[in-house]
Amino acid sequence: MSHALDKEMMALSLKEEDEPFMMPDLPQFRSTERNARSIIGRILNPDCQKMSALIHDIPRKWQKQGRVRGVALSKECFQFIFDHEHDLIDVLEKGVHTFNDWALAIDRWVEYPPEDYLQYINIWVQIRNIPVNHYTVEAITVLAEILGEVKVVAFDPDKPQVQDFVRVQVRFHVSKPLRKSKVIDLKEGGSTVIKFNYERVQKRCYECQRLNHERDVCPLLIKQRKEATAERRQRVLQEKMRSEKFLQPDDPLFGVLSEDQVGISAITGRRKISQEVLDEMRRYLLMATDGDRLVRVERVRSSIAEAEKDPKIRKTILRLEAEPVVTKQLDKGKGRVFDFDLNSPVDANAKERSEGRKLMAASMKAYKCEQPSLVSQEIQLRTSQVTKDLVLPRGSVPYSVQDKEDGIAERRSGSVPLAINSTEYDTGYLVTKPSGVVKKTSHPRRRPYIKKRKEQKGAPSNILQDLYGKEGADTKIEVKRKGATEEEEEQHVAQRKEPRVIPTEGSPQSR
Known part of the structure; x- marks a missing residue:
């Protein structure tokens, strides 16, 4: 039955037709x-x-x-x-x-x-260091147009001005940097630097002067760091290549191969020819005689030139590196890419194909979730049985023969666990130790023997001796406490029923 149900669920298609929803054009929807x-x-x-x-x-x-x-x-x-x-x-x-x-x-x-x-904001800008010969509304407007569209110019040439700046409101694009200054060339000669200060703008990137990020994550600064790192790495490699000479004058390969052929690659940072290959070339040239030396030199040069043309031969023969393993398991060792630009959209068809497997996995997971509750019920049952056995009176038989046989059958069938988990705790009968769970051993009460108890009972205490003396203490030990008479009991009850006195209002009348 369950297999047929799973097949029917797998055959279902959750794909819907992607048709746009038309919002009702009614007043209550707006x-x-x-x-x-x-x-x-x-x-x-x-x-x-x-x-x-x-x-x-x-x-x-x-x-x-x-x-x-x-x-x-x-x-x-x-x-x-x-x-x-x-x-x-x-x-x-x-x-x-x-x-x-x-x-x-x-x-x-x-x-x-x-x-x-929401791409523009209105900012009040303070313009400073304006040339004295250009202190007009038109000149101030032109200078403010460098930052954005001018909305308001707060300037009155007929009134005294106590500040060293002129305020202008501009419509500023939030993606552009906040310009701090601008060099202005004057027609009469010379130049001046106009300075801009922005009101109510607190934080910004102090590298590119933009409003949407901090200096630590500035793209320009990160780019500069990457370029500086690449330049420093290239410089180190070049210095290392110039300082290290792989072919010395007494080397058999000196004059046969050049330093560019046996040096370190500027791209990978590894040697172009392995040390083992160079040693074999040296042995090959040292074994040559005067007659065939030129032939062997030419063979070495031609073989290196041919190997450098093929990247695969250059990798496996000159550098002695193993070929990459080609696998047909396209998802082998696949992990999550934490780059949102490279993430591909979800494949709806693949999701439908895996839906059937998810149904079976979900049913198995639900079955596993029910198992701990069944085990806990069996543990509680067994704990209650142990508690019942411990409270039985002495001499009674805790189990019958049939119960014992039933318990053995349950242990064989596996319905009741043989031992409680060492990481679980129960009420007082089992204790947890590093080696596992053991029964808590109870120590019997040790009472002194009868003769010693009689001596302790007959011996007067120091408190009685202090109150009554030695003879009075002996008599007081033997006297038992008598029960209160009925008259004393009625008097005691009457005292309890007497109303208490309130200090500020006097004694109430008892009825």
């Missing part, structure tokens, strides 16, 4: 009216800005607690819905907003956002 008083934002540095903390802390930072509520739309985008329009306008007019010292891209909600939505 939140346009509520979103009209909301802003949409995006965190620029997800590594340093946690969405849950932002939703809870931003209303307090805006001083709008109880009048605004946040919604996490995704891992990077969020929405804040305001109860009043003036609170929304007040937040937007403050300029750049930050959380955890990193900037946020915030804009008012629109029903159909453009392509560059």
